Amino acid sequence: MGKGVAVVTGAGSGVGRAAALALLNDGWSVGLAGRRSDVLEETASMATAGTPLVVPTDVTMPEEVENLFATVTETFGRLDTLFNNAGGGAPSTNFGEVTYDTWLRVVEVNLNGMFLCANAAYRTMRDQSPQGGRIINNGSLSAHAPRPGSAPYTTTKHAITGLTKCIALDGRAHNIVCAQIDIGNAATPMTARMAGGVPQPNGTVVSEPTMDAANVGDTILLMANMDLSANMQSVMVMSSQMPFLGRG
Template sequence: MADRFAVVTGAGQGIGRAAAQALLAEGWHVAVLGRRAGTLEETLSGSPSGASHGFVVTADVGDRAQVEAAFAQVLERFGRLDVLFNNAGRGAPAVDFDELAPEDWEGVVAANLNGTFFCAQAAYRIMKNQSPKGGRIINNGSISAHAPRPGAAAYTATKHAVTGLTKQIALDGRKHDITGSQIDIGNAATPMTERMTKGVPQPDGSMMVEPRMDVAHVGRAVAHIAALPLDANIPFMTIMATKMPFIGRG
């Protein structure tokens, strides 16, 4: 089809902004979804086609009612949905396991796991019932879906759960031509990883400055997965700063 339609959550900054702008650059129509309209408008204004091919949808992904209303807007505006990049999420303060506050645990679960599920389910329903049916759901898993950082119980647990959710989407979606993919990202240069330029705790108790990569590489990787025909899939992709301490012992 000449026109392709996508939703990017958490599109107001960082990885979400880079992915939305990469899709816009490839000619996609993109709904940028997040909590703050101002930052979402900035995402669109940073793309030459943002005004003509993008629109802002405000919602908190952890709130089911807001998610359902947001995807209803998308369906009304686009008429169909081809890709969801499930990117919205948050972390919590790095603390020892027994010091994690219940409200921080619940906030991370609401955004990273509940929000991923709510958005995926809303997108799945549209993709299942549209004609021609089918579409692609891409979840932001993170390298923390494979290996934890010190003091990150909530983030690690939710990102491991996202991997199971991705596999389930891929399995259940087969009969509807819906694919499930996950991109695991390590140390992209965004506001969320700015602290790494000053040093972050390592498993051996030391502090170390960690390398980062240009977030635009992540955006292009998402756009590559999105552009595949539905008879091909990249179920899991890892993109990371080459010299970050992930592969090996540290």
């Protein structure tokens, strides 16, 4: 069985793929979740160790999330770690022009979808024997400071911080720990859309440096391999040259 059993959502690209590969190559069994089976299969084919299990899943659909965790536990016997990663944003839009449809679309994935996955993982970890596990929620640097024109995304990421703390607190009774990783400018398809520059607080548009997403995978692996008696409650991993520390 290897070192443990994990589920990674959004495992078909970006930091989800990097985290899934880090876990697999360390000998974990990993349920790969995402909407597109082809890119999930591609992630699975890139692993040099471990046991991948492709489970196409739309995290905004409760029945598909339930199927994901049922399939993983039926296949591997338990669940040790969830990297609750699936999410997305919207084009930079001044708050006055944000439509309700855009708001709902971002909230549905970034907040509702993350709730559904965390809740299903929590119940799985609570009810298994031996009890317990680790949930790692993907926040963002936007959980700390927004970019201009990012109200829906930033609001959901601030909400994830509250969700993480509540799960960590309630989980103590069941040996479930919950942490948050806040990632800045990993080189992924999402940041590739920022190649033309990113709006800054002073009204300028500036091209920002990125880091290899493998750094995020290494961090997730470090967190996942910790004993449940310890938790890296909050971690920030970002490109060392990005302007985040000087915002404002």
